[in-house]
Amino acid sequence: MNYAEVQFSDRKSEIDLYQLQELFNIAAFWAKKRSIEDMEIAITNSQPVISIRNQERLIGFARATSDGIYRATIWDVVIHPDYRGTGLGSKLVETVLSHPHMHRVERVYLMTTHQQGFYKKIGFQSNCSTTMVLYNQPNLNLPTPEIQLQES
Numbered sequence: 001m002n003y004a005e006v007q008f009s010d011r012k013s014e015i016d017l018y019q020l021q022e023l024f025n026i027a028a029f030w031a032k033k034r035s036i037e038d039m040e041i042a043i044t045n046s047q048p049v050i051s052i053r054n055q056e057r058l059i060g061f062a063r064a065t066s067d068g069i070y071r072a073t074i075w076d077v078v079i080h081p082d083y084r085g086t087g088l089g090s091k092l093v094e095t096v097l098s099h100p101h102m103h104r105v106e107r108v109y110l111m112t113t114h115q116q117g118f119y120k121k122i123g124f125q126s127n128c129s130t131t132m133v134l135y136n137q138p139n140l141n142l143p144t145p146e147i148q149l150q151e152s
Contacts, residue, residue, distance in 0.1 A: 006060075012043055015051050019058040022077055028078045030113065046075070048099040050092060059083050060092050064108075068101050074110040075100045093122055093147070 017036045024031035041050050041062065052060030058079040066072030074096055079089045096102060109131075113121060116126065 008091075009051050009053070010048050010095075010099060011012075011091060012049050014053075015043060015049065015061075016058060020051075020061060020141075023058055023061060023080060024076075024079055027081055031076060031078070042075075047101050050097060050099070052079075052088060052092060052096050054083075056077055062092050062096050064096050064102060066105055068107075069104055070106050072102055072105040072108045072152055074108060077110070089118065092124055117122075129136070 019037060021034060021036060046063035046065050046129055047065040050061070051058060058078075060078065060083065062074060062077040064072050064074045074093065075087065077093060079092065096109065102108070108124075109127075110124065112130070120126075120128055140142065
């Protein structure tokens with residue numbers, strides 16, 4: 001693909017949340033029906049956030065959360081179906097990984113349901129032994145913390 005036709009950006013302010021919601025609904029079964037408000041919170045708390053545009057059209061998106069040195073997780077990698085198979089997905093993930101907030105991170109995680117082969121080509125390895133999940137369940141009965149936290 002001619003990358004001169006598209007623009008990569010790490011500016012959160014350039015992301016049109018309505019276009020992002022549409023992109024998720026079209027191209028990401030795992031992110032359908034996300035609310036604008038929730039996506040705004042996720043983007044605010046992520047670094048880096050990378051978008052790809054072709055003129056005014058949002059065609060790709062990915063974000064990461066990281067401490068900047070030890071651990072990071074890549075989230076929400078999505079390419080519009082019209083642009084898949086062009087190398088943009090790989091370039092998008094590589095852009096996230098090379099971002100100044102990520103390039104020194106010791107270990108980068110991601111979760112994927114059906115795209116293991118795609119991520120292995122980039123250099124990711126399967127890791128069956130360390131991933132666990134705790135779903136936010138209101139009836140979990142976690143103990144009330146005994147420590148009082150001060151707001152920062």
